[in-house]
Amino acid sequence: MNSDKYDFVISIGGAAGQGIAAPGDVLAWIFVRRGLHLYTYNAYQSIIRGGHIFLTFRVSTEKVYNHGDKTDLLICLNQDTMDRHLKHMEPGSWVIYNSDTIKPGEAQDGVELCGIPVKELSDNNRNKLVQNTGALGVCMHILGLDFGILEDILTKQFIRKGQTVVDENIGVARAACDYAVANFTPCSEAIPEGEKPQAWWSGNEALAMGGACAGVKFYAAYPMSPATGVLHWMAKYARDLGIMVRQVEDEIGVATMAIGAAATGTRAMCATSGGGFALMTEAVGSAGMMEIPVVMINVQRAGPSTGVPTKTEQGDLWQMLGASQGDFPRIIVAPKDALDAFNTVPELFNLVDRYQCPGIIISDLLISEGRSSVDPDDINFHPNIDLGELITKHSTNGDEYLRYKNTESGISPRAVPGLKGYVHVMATDEQDEDGVLISDEFTNPVKRRMMVEKRGRKMQDIFEHVAAPEIEGPKEADVTLVGWGSTYGVIHEAVEQLKTEGITANHLPIKWIVPFHVKEIMEILSNCKKVIMVENNYSGQFYRYMRSETGLNVDTHIRKYDGEPFMPHQVTNGVKEILDGETEVFVPEHKIMV
Amino acid sequence: MVTDTAVQEAERTVTKLKAKDFNGKVDPDWCPGCGDFGVLSSLQKACVDLELHPHEILTVSGIGCSSNFPGFFNSYGMHTLHGRALPFATGAKLANHELTVIVTGGDGDGYGIGGNHFTHLARRNVDLTYIVMNNQIYGLTVGQTSPTSEFGMKTKSTPFGSLETPLNPITAAIMNGATFVARGYSADPKGLTDLLCQAIQHKGFSLVDVFSPCVTFNKDNTYDWFKPRVKKLEDEEHDFHDWKAACEQALVWGEKIYYGKFFQVEKKPTLNDLEPVLNEGGPICFRELGLAKEQAKKLLEDMM
Structure with missing residues (x-):
């Protein structure tokens, strides 16, 4: 107490x-x-x-x-x-x-x-x-x-x-x-009452519900811990909410089926864990090449391979960054908790619809299977829905339609199958503006370059639509803890614990992985006295990514990879040991055998 | 709703399309003499006969010579990943069940790398038509053994002869629950057009496996090899409702090889019919997005 x-x-x-x-x-x-x-x-x-x-x-x-x-x-x-x-x-x-x-x-x-x-x-x-x-x-x-x-x-x-x-x-x-x-002696303080009843949910339920609110009408999955909760929620509510839910033969089928549905203009989503995502990988690139918006969720568990199926880890970052061959725009986001996960889904759908590309949400067992209370007034069931440049009405003029038109923004208005006047082919091969392949008989370096650049510049204004990370806690601090995704809650508390021990700490939680706010992050971190990276993996995946994007070197780390999530005191102890110069990479011992 | 049935029906009667209206933006780049030409022209004729319009059709393919099909055919198209045409097509069909969805591909694409999906599509009975241009060889990768290559066949990957028994697509489809199973022959375009018309009109998963000889890499199963062997199943008083007879006839392989409609179940409900979400409201791709107030209220109640 x-x-x-x-x-x-x-x-x-x-x-x-x-x-x-x-x-x-x-x-x-x-x-x-x-x-x-x-x-x-x-x-x-x-x-x-x-x-x-x-x-x-x-x-x-x-x-x-x-x-x-x-x-x-x-x-x-x-x-x-x-x-x-x-x-x-x-x-x-x-x-x-x-x-x-x-x-x-x-x-x-x-x-x-x-x-x-x-x-x-x-x-x-x-x-x-x-x-x-x-x-x-x-x-x-x-x-x-x-x-x-x-x-x-x-x-x-x-x-x-x-x-x-x-x-x-x-x-x-x-x-x-x-x-x-x-x-028995009761607790000296009887359990109090709060202001108003709270709701409660798991992160997986929040992700599923976020999809429903975003207008997801097609959800496909193959059961895999710890992502199965999304499937269960979707299956339970499918008929009430008019969502088509399919359990497919494997994750290859899951991802491609979702993209097939998305090709018709439907908001489609799928979720899995790292192993299933490995099977979905080729499909990620197909959505990139055919420019079909789709949202895929990876609920990380301890890997590699089958790993520890019921334990948590943040070990799939590079898998998400490198999912699929080739070079194409994608969006990757790591929400910090269940409510953030809920809000992130519609936000990401609006982005992938705008930029016509795949979007990946990185969750983990801690967020997805953790259950938490939420203030019912904080749940926005009616988020803004923006489908971007989507054409859903027959053409009324006889103009030629170019599905992959080389526009200034790189975004080509997207007509869906079934409409008169917009007949076209979407291909995973490289293609010209009109959808004709330039991969086989008609290879053409000039056009290939044009199409790569067209896709590449689609996201040029994305920073106008995603919030930059901000320091939480005091502006000036002895130490700044940098985390991403699910470590948010534990670092938040570690900062408070450090305060009671006379150490001023603050916290930089990073949510958007791609796009990455290089400028803002460099500005913040280059003014910090001491930076410690906190992450739930062995090799410092996020640290290495941040370094590759910003060039910033950080030499002190708190890492954990025993399958259990961080406990706040473990981060606090790590900061103290690092500040005392006892270690540069602190790995807490998890004493509870679970 | 984008589809305007009354207007469409009126237009249909005045603008009868011709086969060339289904020519794609580019001409096929298949080798001269390739069996796939016959499949393309038969499908074009079938679409004319069925009075379909290009914008009402979605052709979906994987990767391979025959998977280049959507580019040569005038309709909406998705030229997807190797082996994945069926799940892509399933997603599209379920999201817009008003589309006529036709999947085109080869034996390696469909029975090899995509074999898992083939099995499950058959049992799922989604209302789409799957045309497999079966040339018993990998063509685009310049001649390796395929799941339908015959035992002993010499290819670049089996220079001493294949040691594996080929898969029989017809019996496999029947055993997996497909509700329309036929074998076509690309050198009989009239017969193939008729099979394709029936397959497209069939409600449920229809497979038309077509002997479509590869004139460049398969020196065994050539037109000359097929010609004396192929026999029309319809001449044999075959009962296509009898799955055992269908399997028996499909397994006949040697001096006689039958083609035609082996098997059909007319009245089995499709996945589209069974899926309550599709009962009313039209294709899900054109429905209103977001939750109604009452729906949100119910969700919150369940959480408190």
Whole structure:
């Protein structure tokens, strides 16, 4: 607990199949409906039954940027969780467990061990999930919540299964709550109420919803963690929202099908992770050559190859930069959190429609599978939609139409198939303004150069449409932390932590990868005292990209590539060690075994 | 909606198109004598017979000699990636189901590198027509073995003879669920025109695999080789509703090789028919973008 604001972290640990999600959802609904802010991170494995799942909730009266540094209340659903996590529990924390089946081991002084005799409290109920409900009852007491809140939610959750199930669950929860009242010390500060109820979503849901709001009418995918959540949302809402959703045989088919749909003037999108994106790669170039706007999402996971499918990393940057052979304009953007991801989708669609090129969103497991609260008033369901120079009406004059007209802007008005007077061929071969190939029989260096330059200059005014990165925090600082994408939330908090330790830090989060704001970034960083690059990969992919674009050399880095996201204190410690001259590349040790 | 059916119908009756109206911007650059010429002229005639107009058609191809087709044919076209014509075409057809979508390509493109898509397109039954100009060789890469090259065939990549058994496109398509499966012969343009008309009119995925000899690189399966062997299936009292008979006839390969319509299921709903999103409102590509207020309200409710 932080002294000046309510900041409380609950973790639930167990094996896959033990039903962690259900009590997790119950708690989340309680918090957001109470108007509290929430951030959850689920550490899990690629296994359907077994393994170790560790779901962390951080609740606060203020916006929560990450899952935090420690756990205040641990719920152990099995012995393994107790063995892994008890040693990290600090004084003033609680550990809830089923004392019939779990032995606590040795805890630090001041850790309250809350063993609950589940068998006795549940009249020997043999359902293994009953301990989860019991734990929720104990939570009510420790958090200082009225039991009626839990009763309402359990009723709603179980009513489909009949009144008996409802009564059974409420009975166990109440018995466990009463037992807690008699035996355990509650938190000194009861959980407060926020201003108004919050909504909550995962990053994948935000990406999908962003697509729906942008007017996506065609979504194709092949299941792949951690991007599958986008497919699930799209499939669930497809019929209500009039979105064609297709699960395709492979990611090659996914990307090409999306581009085929986009060729008709439809807003089309697809999402995958790095391995799937590898298959989509050739299609990226086809959209570049045929000048068809499409949005592709790469939700990064720890690679290379199959890698660690359920863990996070920022290791695909160069893959996105180099996706597809040849030299053509593309847009690449890395949103910082779920809300930013939501807003980025329509923004990117407007850009790719304007510039008739492929656009890539780089997310990662942390953003996409992390669930967070969002102020409902911050969600703009009706963003501006700009289709660029798109022709959707029959021609009324007999003028010759040149699909790839060599205009001054490089952008050629795009007519869609089905219209009279605009018949043309789009080709992945190099082609003349009228769509006739200049790749085979009629190769022509003059025309080839003209077409390369036409495509190349399309994005010349793009900086007018994308926001330049800005320093967050004090203008003058001892140290500037540079990050991109999902590290935003953790660096944000590290800056605050450093302040309490007497170190003035600020933060330069970079979202737009292509186009890259070279001028602005150089201006900012050349005036900084000390720059540290923070990224979730081994080789400093973003640093190397920034250096290649700006020529700026940065010699201090904080990197992490163990599969788990940064925790704020890890960045803070890294800054301190670097400033103390102990290291130039700090790699935190991740002590929690998940 | 851009399509104005009444006006179109009126125009159709006064402007009957000719085959040359379907000539593309450039003449074909195929080798003299290439079987693909016969396929091009047959498709042009079929489009005339079906009273289609160039702007109503989208031809989609992959890469290869025969995949240059869209450039030689007057319609909307997409000349896409090697092996990927079918998924590109599927996306286009689902996004604008009013288009007549015709996919053109070769045996390497469709059955080799694109084999996975071929399998799934057949079972998906999207309403499009797939014309494969099957010359049993890779032509544009100057003569290597293809998925339909015969066992023992000597090519630049199999100088001592191919050790692999060829794929039979007809049985493969039938087993994968295609609802119209035919084999054409480019030296019988009249028969091919008729097959293409039927295939385009068929509701669902139609495959027309066409023997389209490569006069430059395939010295085995030449016109002279085919001529005494090819027999019209329609002369054999074949029941094209009988998939077993269709497969049996398709496997006949030697002194006799049948061509014609092997198999058809007329009434199976297409993916376009089954997809509720297409029930009303016209092609999705011309629909209003963005969410209605009620839709947004529902989404928010689900999140709170």
